[in-house]
Amino acid sequence: MTEFFTAWWQYGFMRNAFLAVMIITPLFGLLGTMIVNRKMAFFSDALGHSALTGIAVGVVLGVTDTNLSMVVFAVIFALLLNKISSKSTASTDTIISVFSSCSVAVGLAILSKGGNFSKYSSLLVGDILSITRREIVYLIVIFAVTLIFWAVAFNKLNAVSMHRTLARSRHIPAALLENLFAVLIALIVMLSIKWVGILIINALLILPAASSRNLAVNMREYHFFSILFSMFSGILGLIISYFTNVATGPMIIIVASVIYFVTFAYQKAMHGN
């Protein structure tokens, strides 16, 4: 049993990955609560897909650190999405879908030029070796920023998502808060997408919060369970993936899914509907 928790510690890349999981999963749990509440699951999914375009743009421009182009692109993409979905009359999910597939198409077109897509295929399922010291520093910064944002703005943001007009009448800057929130999601998704993988990163945002919703009766519980489930599945998934030679991202999601189904069953059994 102890071997399960210690055998992998000798490897530098596992220590880096462990650190990254310890920092990123609480953030996913935290932001997930609001994403689920505001029914933004599709939004964050589209955001994840835009990573492909971000990298492609970086490759075209010859940027050495594609992290940078990815983050910049995702932030622009998120703001644009917010803006258009608040203006347009077409329903939001249609707009997000258009944006998402358009950006994926552009990304694929550029990256697959010359038959070289295989170089980037690790992006789809994630590559744990891509976590470096530098990325961990980025993650710590974003961790601090998110905590501050949450402490200052959570109540206001929550008010906006419950009743926008009412919130406005209380002088809450709704648009600004929504944009900041979108930018935060963009940053966190981009910084973890290389090791979690484009195909599944959204699940990591949604599943812990969704499981938590099955159990929680107030905001405090909602946050607590979400963060707990997120960290638990992150750490357990990482360790299992080490021993079973499976990609880490998918393993974390599998654990998170199991938690979701169990809590779902519990909720059904307790409340009957």
Added chain:
Amino acid sequence: MKNKYVFVTVMLAVLLFLSVGLTKIYVNHEEENKSEEYTVVTSFYPMYIAALNIVGDCENVKLENLSEPQTGCLHDYQLTPADMQLLSTADAFVINGGGIESFLGEVAEQYPDLKIIDASERVDLLEDNAHAWMSITDYMVQIETITEGLSELDAEDAGTFLANAESYLNKLQGLKAQADEVKQFTEGQNVVIFHEAYEYVAEEYGMNVSYGMDLDEERQVSAGEVAEVVRQVKEGGVKVILAEELYGKDMGDTVESETDAKVCYLDALVRGEYEADSYLNAMQNNITLLKEAFADEKDY
């Protein structure tokens, strides 16, 4: 109310124990499948062929190559998790050395106990250029170095290694003799090369490299460079250009149409069939090509 917390604790605990248990069963199962073989891992193609000839059909030794980059040479190659795991099972790691394995620092950090055999230890490498296997003479030294290294680490099979290496070295000696015959045509000739690796060819055949450029997968050539090559070829009286087919073809065609020089497409031996005789066959081919290229020139 309290029920919920109890439920969550129980759920997480059960999940934890289940996964620890299942993983343990899985890992033990994996380990049973592993035999007591001595595992040798090689860094890339020419080293794999070298080791393959030394190990031969020795039953106690398992020979593996790192997963290959699709592009041939190892520059900028990044290790995959599969590579890391392969190396964690390795008893010896055979590398070409001289900086081609840019990931070596990472490997040494992760597996400080891994025995690394540097094939170029006793080869006089050219500056910033470690493609030593392209010279038959240097390659033979590499074979000797790898054989010694492996014999030291796996003393039980040392006899087999030595015998295999000897017969391989004999075949290489035959190649070398052929190369020396060709040398009478090539000695002192000026050549232009389109791949670093051919500096070793030039060295072995006594040719002077009047201009070298390194064309590979990531390299984009500017118009100015093309002009420079053409100028060098004309001024230096260069008759033959040594290039690699895959990346040097476009440039080769251009230079061939602009000047009288002939482009000789040699095999740089960074990819090919995973068979013991691959090196011998490819080198034989290279010798024939060089002979044709230079011997023809003499007739004019």
